[in-house]
Amino acid sequence: MKIGILGTGMVAKTLAGKLDSLEHAVRLGTRDVKATLTRNEPDMAGGPPLRTWLESHPRVLLGTHAEAAAHGEIVINALSGQGTLPGLESAGASNLANKILIDVSNPLDFSKGMPPSLSIVNTDSLGEQIQRQFPAARVVKTLNTVNAFLMVDPRQVAGGDHTMVVCGNDAMAKQEVTRLLKDGFGWRDVIDLGDITNARGSEMWLPLWVRLYGALGTPMFGMKVVR
């Protein structure tokens, strides 16, 4: 399947690498292709800069946000919370229309110090804002509750015995995404919370997530809904 991924950071590369290994045709999207390819710094997790990463993933293409979105039968938003709406705007509503748009981002606000707060919270969510601004996209919010490495390989902790939540307004879209989560990435327990307003719940997990990260000293943990 053709998949467009908006973003070139750690999350985007991790998703792209996994989807490429699953034989999907991946195109990453960035604001400025030339600027992205001249960057030499490692990413937030100490991973290689994109140019080096692309050399080791020769099938993965790079393009503008619009080119990545146009390429994808499914589009994944792996931009920062702050970069999400501008990035989707430059991807273009017509390139997102009728497509599954998987939103894995979180509206983290680092401007008020650490740990981050949320820039959208409580009575709204980034997932809802995306769905409102792009009503023809079939937005599915998921994967935002874990670190990038666990998104695509939940078995890295406790043999994968933890929970992923999904939400969105389109039942068929959620089914298809759940299949990708299970058959592609190895998630075993996927809970459908309901419509996209439930993104408030999964995004508001982040403030607890960052504090657990602080207490445990590692981002490699999952949340299992025990029942």
Add this chain to the structure above:
Amino acid sequence: MKIGILGTGMVAKTLAGKLDSLEHAVRLGTRDVKATLTRNEPDMAGGPPLRTWLESHPRVLLGTHAEAAAHGEIVINALSGQGTLPGLESAGASNLANKILIDVSNPLDFSKGMPPSLSIVNTDSLGEQIQRQFPAARVVKTLNTVNAFLMVDPRQVAGGDHTMVVCGNDAMAKQEVTRLLKDGFGWRDVIDLGDITNARGSEMWLPLWVRLYGALGTPMFGMKVVR
């Protein structure tokens, strides 16, 4: 040990019943003793009205908030989010000074419809507000992440294999509360998040909790931090 519990609802009664069974001397606090004793309606979970409940728990005393707080060597806030600060105010700062104050409440706001949002959120929390207003109390936030029945008996799901978080500024207070959680209630995995600002994280779990409740159709579930 003498324990004062502010509140007479389902959470207060469940905590009182368990602590009474552990041979602690419990006194419940309410705004208006006479009015509380004349109420005949079942509680939110369909449990008996307080008068009936007290008849089956003859060792548990009832009094005003001030009497319950004065009685307790440990005080537990089991009031609603909205009722918490007024209730603690009428309990009296001098009756809380130097005592462990276990806050199990959540600032749920039902005024904007269901599911509830939070009335305090993101850059502040109810736990912090309590600590700021009663600086001499040793506030420990915990148990607010599960239903009342699981608070005192986590083994009701998955043999108790789920996680409780605690936070607060007083390390000794957290240690004593953790001992009560483990030896008294049966919690096996207790994570200390750090100071009371971490109440933001545990209170912001609630929006996800209420949505999981909706999706699962039961409040009898826990959250296990899998690592």
